[in-house]
Amino acid sequence: xxxxxxxxxxxxxxxxxxxxxxCTYDTSENNYYLFWYKQPPSRQMILVIRQEAYKQQxxxxxxxxVNFQKAAKSFSLKISDSxxxxxxxYFCAFMKPSLNFGNxxxxxGTGTRLTIIP
Amino acid sequence: xxxxxxxxxxxxxxxxxxxxxxxxxxxxxxYMYWYRQDPGHGLRLIHYSYGVKDTDKGxxxxxxxxxxxxxxxxxxxxxxxxxxxxxxxxxxxxxSTRWRAENTIYFGEGSWLTVV
Numbered sequence: 001x002x003x004x005x006x007x008x009x010x011x012x013x014x015x016x017x018x019x020x021x022x023c024t025y026d027t028s029e030n031n032y033y034l035f036w037y038k039q040p041p042s043r044q045m046i047l048v049i050r051q052e053a054y055k056q057q058x059x060x061x062x063x064x065x066v067n068f069q070k071a072a073k074s075f076s077l078k079i080s081d082s083x084x085x086x087x088x089x090y091f092c093a094f095m096k097p098s099l100n101f102g103n104x105x106x107x108x109g110t111g112t113r114l115t116i117i118p
Numbered sequence: 119x120x121x122x123x124x125x126x127x128x129x130x131x132x133x134x135x136x137x138x139x140x141x142x143x144x145x146x147x148x149y150m151y152w153y154r155q156d157p158g159h160g161l162r163l164i165h166y167s168y169g170v171k172d173t174d175k176g177x178x179x180x181x182x183x184x185x186x187x188x189x190x191x192x193x194x195x196x197x198x199x200x201x202x203x204x205x206x207x208x209x210x211x212x213x214s215t216r217w218r219a220e221n222t223i224y225f226g227e228g229s230w231l232t233v234v
Contacts, residue, residue, distance in 0.1 A: 004160075033221050045161070045208060045225035052221075091160055097221055104149070104212050105176065106223055108160030 002027045002094050006109035013082055014117050020067075021077045021112050023092030029053075032096050034068065034075045035106070039089040048090070051075065079114075087116045121145040122226035124209050130232045137196040139229050141209030149212040150192040151176075151223065152184065154205040161208060167192050199233040206230055 003026045013019040025034070036048040051059045051068050058066050063080045079086055092109040121144040131137050141150060149168055153161040153176075163176030165184040173184050181203060183195045196203055209226040 035222075037225075042227075043206060044227050045210075047222065047224060050222055093160075095221060095223070104214065104221055104223060105151075105163050105166070106153075106161070108162070110158055110160050 002029075002032075002096065002107045004092050004094050004107050004109035006090075006092055006112050008112045009110075010113045010115070012115040012117055015082060015084060017082055018078060018080050019082055019114065021079075021090050021092075021114065023075045023077070023109055025073050025075065025092070025094050027073070027094065027096070029096050032094060034066075035093040035095065036064070036066070036077045037091045037093060037108075038086075039091065039111070040085075040087070045091075049077065082116050084116050084118060087114060089113050122209055122211060122224070124207075124226040124229045126229060127227065128230045130234060131199050133200060133233055134198050137199050137231065137233075139194045139207055139209075139231070141192040141194070141226060143190055143192075143211055145211075146189055147211040147213060148189070149214055150186070151210040151212070152182075152192070152194045153208045153210060153225075154178065155208060155228075156205050164194065164207075196231075199231075201233050204231060204233045 005024045032053045034051045038046045038048045049059050049061045049064050065078045067076045089111045091111045093106045123142045125140045151166040152164040155161045162178045164182050167173045167186045185193045207229045210223045
Protein backbone atom coordinates (compact mmCIF):
# COMPACT_ATOMS: atom_id res chain seq x y z
CA UNK A 1 0.00 0.00 0.00
CA UNK A 2 1.09 3.52 -0.70
CA UNK A 3 1.69 6.06 2.04
CA UNK A 4 2.09 9.82 1.82
CA UNK A 5 3.84 11.82 4.53
CA UNK A 6 3.73 15.55 5.08
CA UNK A 7 6.07 16.25 7.96
CA UNK A 8 5.24 19.95 8.39
CA UNK A 9 1.84 20.33 10.10
CA UNK A 10 2.04 24.11 10.00
CA UNK A 11 4.09 26.77 8.26
CA UNK A 12 3.96 30.52 8.00
CA UNK A 13 5.72 32.97 5.73
CA UNK A 14 5.66 36.69 5.00
CA UNK A 15 3.71 37.88 2.01
CA UNK A 16 5.78 37.98 -1.20
CA UNK A 17 8.28 35.45 0.09
CA UNK A 18 8.85 31.97 -1.29
CA UNK A 19 7.82 28.90 0.68
CA UNK A 20 8.39 25.20 0.10
CA UNK A 21 6.09 22.48 1.41
CA UNK A 22 7.50 18.97 1.77
CA CYS A 23 5.97 15.65 0.82
CA THR A 24 7.43 12.17 0.73
CA TYR A 25 5.73 8.98 -0.35
CA ASP A 26 6.33 5.29 -0.34
CA THR A 27 5.46 3.06 -3.26
CA SER A 28 6.81 0.12 -5.20
CA GLU A 29 5.17 1.37 -8.40
CA ASN A 30 7.21 2.82 -11.23
CA ASN A 31 4.42 4.76 -12.89
CA TYR A 32 2.12 6.97 -10.86
CA TYR A 33 0.80 10.51 -10.45
CA LEU A 34 1.34 13.04 -7.70
CA PHE A 35 -0.82 16.01 -6.83
CA TRP A 36 -0.99 19.02 -4.62
CA TYR A 37 -4.45 20.14 -3.56
CA LYS A 38 -5.23 23.42 -1.80
CA GLN A 39 -8.02 23.69 0.77
CA PRO A 40 -8.76 27.30 1.72
CA PRO A 41 -10.97 28.22 4.69
CA SER A 42 -14.03 27.56 2.50
CA ARG A 43 -12.93 23.88 2.67
CA GLN A 44 -13.21 23.36 -1.08
CA MET A 45 -10.50 21.07 -2.47
CA ILE A 46 -8.75 22.79 -5.36
CA LEU A 47 -6.26 21.05 -7.62
CA VAL A 48 -3.03 23.07 -7.68
CA ILE A 49 -0.60 20.98 -9.67
CA ARG A 50 -0.11 17.50 -11.08
CA GLN A 51 3.07 15.54 -11.83
CA GLU A 52 3.40 12.37 -13.88
CA ALA A 53 6.16 10.13 -12.56
CA TYR A 54 7.44 9.17 -15.98
CA LYS A 55 8.10 12.82 -16.82
CA GLN A 56 11.46 14.10 -15.60
CA GLN A 57 10.49 17.74 -16.06
CA UNK A 58 9.02 19.34 -12.97
CA UNK A 59 5.47 20.64 -13.33
CA UNK A 60 4.77 24.36 -13.00
CA UNK A 61 1.55 26.36 -12.78
CA UNK A 62 2.13 30.10 -12.59
CA UNK A 63 3.61 30.76 -9.11
CA UNK A 64 3.43 27.10 -8.14
CA UNK A 65 6.12 24.61 -9.03
CA VAL A 66 7.24 21.23 -7.79
CA ASN A 67 10.56 19.58 -7.14
CA PHE A 68 10.01 15.94 -8.01
CA GLN A 69 12.80 13.60 -6.95
CA LYS A 70 11.69 10.13 -8.00
CA ALA A 71 14.61 8.19 -6.54
CA ALA A 72 14.19 9.93 -3.21
CA LYS A 73 10.38 9.64 -3.42
CA SER A 74 10.06 13.31 -2.68
CA PHE A 75 7.55 15.78 -4.10
CA SER A 76 7.80 19.30 -2.69
CA LEU A 77 5.67 22.30 -3.64
CA LYS A 78 7.23 25.73 -4.05
CA ILE A 79 5.05 28.81 -3.92
CA SER A 80 6.77 31.92 -5.22
CA ASP A 81 5.75 35.49 -4.43
CA SER A 82 3.28 34.23 -1.85
CA UNK A 83 -0.05 36.03 -1.56
CA UNK A 84 -2.62 36.29 1.21
CA UNK A 85 -4.95 34.14 -0.86
CA UNK A 86 -2.45 31.29 -0.62
CA UNK A 87 -3.38 30.84 3.03
CA UNK A 88 -4.83 27.34 3.11
CA UNK A 89 -4.31 23.72 4.00
CA TYR A 90 -2.21 21.96 1.36
CA PHE A 91 -2.50 18.25 0.74
CA CYS A 92 -0.10 16.06 -1.14
CA ALA A 93 -1.70 13.06 -2.84
CA PHE A 94 -0.60 9.94 -4.70
CA MET A 95 -2.44 8.06 -7.43
CA LYS A 96 -1.54 4.73 -8.91
CA PRO A 97 -2.86 4.41 -12.46
CA SER A 98 -5.55 1.80 -12.65
CA LEU A 99 -6.02 -0.85 -15.27
CA ASN A 100 -9.69 0.10 -15.13
CA PHE A 101 -10.18 3.72 -16.06
CA GLY A 102 -11.91 5.57 -13.28
CA ASN A 103 -10.58 3.36 -10.53
CA UNK A 104 -8.28 6.25 -9.78
CA UNK A 105 -7.93 6.27 -6.04
CA UNK A 106 -6.08 9.02 -4.27
CA UNK A 107 -3.99 8.49 -1.16
CA UNK A 108 -3.60 11.70 0.80
CA GLY A 109 -1.09 13.03 3.28
CA THR A 110 -2.34 14.68 6.46
CA GLY A 111 -1.79 18.19 5.18
CA THR A 112 0.26 21.30 5.90
CA ARG A 113 -1.49 24.40 7.15
CA LEU A 114 0.13 27.41 5.47
CA THR A 115 -0.43 30.94 6.71
CA ILE A 116 0.70 33.95 4.70
CA ILE A 117 1.45 36.87 6.99
CA PRO A 118 0.70 40.40 5.70
CA UNK B 119 -15.25 23.99 -12.24
CA UNK B 120 -16.08 20.32 -12.60
CA UNK B 121 -19.83 20.92 -12.38
CA UNK B 122 -20.30 19.09 -9.09
CA UNK B 123 -23.04 20.02 -6.64
CA UNK B 124 -23.41 18.43 -3.22
CA UNK B 125 -26.51 18.54 -1.04
CA UNK B 126 -27.13 19.17 1.72
CA UNK B 127 -24.09 21.31 2.42
CA UNK B 128 -24.67 21.18 6.17
CA UNK B 129 -26.68 18.72 8.24
CA UNK B 130 -27.07 17.84 11.89
CA UNK B 131 -28.69 14.52 12.62
CA UNK B 132 -29.25 12.23 15.56
CA UNK B 133 -27.50 8.96 16.24
CA UNK B 134 -29.31 6.04 14.69
CA UNK B 135 -31.11 7.96 11.96
CA UNK B 136 -30.53 7.35 8.26
CA UNK B 137 -28.86 10.09 6.24
CA UNK B 138 -28.43 10.48 2.50
CA UNK B 139 -25.99 12.85 0.84
CA UNK B 140 -26.41 13.64 -2.81
CA UNK B 141 -23.77 14.39 -5.43
CA UNK B 142 -24.98 15.82 -8.71
CA UNK B 143 -22.82 16.42 -11.77
CA UNK B 144 -23.75 18.10 -15.00
CA UNK B 145 -21.00 16.95 -17.36
CA UNK B 146 -21.82 13.28 -17.87
CA UNK B 147 -18.71 11.98 -16.13
CA UNK B 148 -18.62 8.24 -15.86
CA TYR B 149 -16.58 7.96 -12.67
CA MET B 150 -17.62 9.38 -9.29
CA TYR B 151 -16.27 9.07 -5.76
CA TRP B 152 -17.15 9.75 -2.15
CA TYR B 153 -14.39 10.72 0.30
CA ARG B 154 -14.49 11.74 3.94
CA GLN B 155 -12.12 14.18 5.61
CA ASP B 156 -11.15 13.90 9.26
CA PRO B 157 -8.43 15.65 11.26
CA GLY B 158 -5.14 13.78 11.09
CA HIS B 159 -6.27 11.57 8.20
CA GLY B 160 -6.47 13.74 5.12
CA LEU B 161 -9.17 12.43 2.77
CA ARG B 162 -10.11 8.77 2.60
CA LEU B 163 -12.12 6.98 -0.06
CA ILE B 164 -15.49 5.57 1.02
CA HIS B 165 -17.04 4.26 -2.21
CA TYR B 166 -16.75 4.90 -5.90
CA SER B 167 -18.80 4.33 -9.04
CA TYR B 168 -17.67 3.46 -12.53
CA GLY B 169 -21.08 3.71 -14.18
CA VAL B 170 -24.82 3.50 -13.60
CA LYS B 171 -25.47 0.78 -11.03
CA ASP B 172 -21.74 -0.04 -10.90
CA THR B 173 -20.14 0.72 -7.55
CA ASP B 174 -17.35 -0.59 -5.36
CA LYS B 175 -15.92 -0.12 -1.87
CA GLY B 176 -13.08 2.12 -0.84
CA UNK B 177 -10.89 1.92 2.25
CA UNK B 178 -13.48 3.14 4.80
CA UNK B 179 -16.78 1.74 3.49
CA UNK B 180 -18.16 0.19 6.70
CA UNK B 181 -21.44 1.83 7.69
CA UNK B 182 -21.99 3.38 4.27
CA UNK B 183 -23.85 2.39 1.14
CA UNK B 184 -24.09 4.08 -2.24
CA UNK B 185 -26.36 4.07 -5.24
CA UNK B 186 -26.16 5.39 -8.76
CA UNK B 187 -29.36 5.03 -10.73
CA UNK B 188 -28.53 7.89 -13.10
CA UNK B 189 -25.23 9.08 -14.53
CA UNK B 190 -25.59 12.49 -12.94
CA UNK B 191 -26.39 11.43 -9.36
CA UNK B 192 -24.30 9.48 -6.84
CA UNK B 193 -25.91 9.01 -3.44
CA UNK B 194 -24.14 8.20 -0.18
CA UNK B 195 -26.29 6.72 2.60
CA UNK B 196 -25.50 6.27 6.23
CA UNK B 197 -27.98 3.58 7.19
CA UNK B 198 -27.80 4.34 10.92
CA UNK B 199 -25.63 7.35 11.65
CA UNK B 200 -23.05 7.17 14.45
CA UNK B 201 -20.97 9.90 16.05
CA UNK B 202 -17.86 8.48 14.37
CA UNK B 203 -19.41 9.44 11.04
CA UNK B 204 -19.31 13.12 11.92
CA UNK B 205 -17.10 14.40 9.14
CA UNK B 206 -16.84 16.46 6.00
CA UNK B 207 -17.87 14.46 2.95
CA UNK B 208 -16.55 15.22 -0.49
CA UNK B 209 -17.87 14.01 -3.78
CA UNK B 210 -15.38 13.82 -6.62
CA UNK B 211 -15.28 13.01 -10.31
CA UNK B 212 -12.70 11.82 -12.75
CA UNK B 213 -12.60 13.12 -16.29
CA SER B 214 -11.50 9.72 -17.52
CA THR B 215 -13.71 8.06 -20.08
CA ARG B 216 -14.09 4.43 -20.99
CA TRP B 217 -11.32 4.91 -23.56
CA ARG B 218 -8.97 7.47 -22.04
CA ALA B 219 -7.48 7.75 -18.58
CA GLU B 220 -7.08 11.33 -17.41
CA ASN B 221 -5.79 10.36 -13.98
CA THR B 222 -7.00 13.54 -12.33
CA ILE B 223 -9.70 13.91 -9.69
CA TYR B 224 -11.81 17.03 -9.07
CA PHE B 225 -13.80 17.63 -5.91
CA GLY B 226 -17.13 19.14 -4.97
CA GLU B 227 -17.50 21.72 -2.23
CA GLY B 228 -18.11 19.28 0.61
CA SER B 229 -20.98 18.39 2.92
CA TRP B 230 -20.61 18.95 6.67
CA LEU B 231 -22.35 16.23 8.65
CA THR B 232 -22.67 16.29 12.42
CA VAL B 233 -24.12 13.28 14.22
CA VAL B 234 -25.25 14.08 17.78
